[in-house]
Amino acid sequence: MSVLDTIRLTRVTAIGYHGVFEHEKRDGQPFITDAVLHMDVGAAAATDDLSKTADYGAVAEAIVAVVTGEAFDLIETLSVCLAEKILADFPVVQAVEVTVHKPKAPIQVPFGDVSITVFRTRESVQPATTAVESS
Template sequence: MVDELSVTGIECYGHHGVFEFERREGQVFVIDLVLGIDTSPAAASDDLQDTVDYGSLVASVKAAVEKDPVDLIETLAQRIADVCLLDGRVEWARVSVHKPDAPIDATFSDVVLTITRKREGRRD
């Protein structure tokens, strides 16, 4: 059985975007994570070693957002999913990248891309 671990509202500052001013000035990106993991080993042992250390994961995700700029949030979301799937206990990762200050000439509240990626070789 697969359980879900969520960490939402991770605020990061990155320099991603297709426009030069986005790369130069940067902006806030907000990341939401939902991970498919089996939490029963950790529940039985009550030991952090038997589950995903979400504190360390958040630090790694934040570092992934704040490094090398990319043009598209699609590329950024894939980078984040790859970070989440580095832990062998994570069966799948759903990543939402919010870009609330996207350069759109209209009133809007948010731009969000959500992707779901499975560990290679997994079948449903």
């Protein structure tokens, strides 16, 4: 296996309509996403060529498209869909770690944040089983 470098995007924020309660799907709330892209950036660095890396602007746009797209009950589902979308759309990415924060989750006690982190590799995601087909 080649060396894996990382590109890290933090606090990509968008309003989504995810949650098990009707008011969450109706009113929406902020979801904050962190993504760590694992890949070899050697070819991009050697050639100074954007096409040989993952364009982090395009990754951020893909994240926002998924968060603002189809509504899910669980942020677990949202997180997996985000990871699968990044792997599908950015072939240079060999693995991705996605954390979705739901800072306004409907929890009845004081809390700072709730989040879930998923890690997916290109080998662990089969095209026929991706949750997001065309987001």
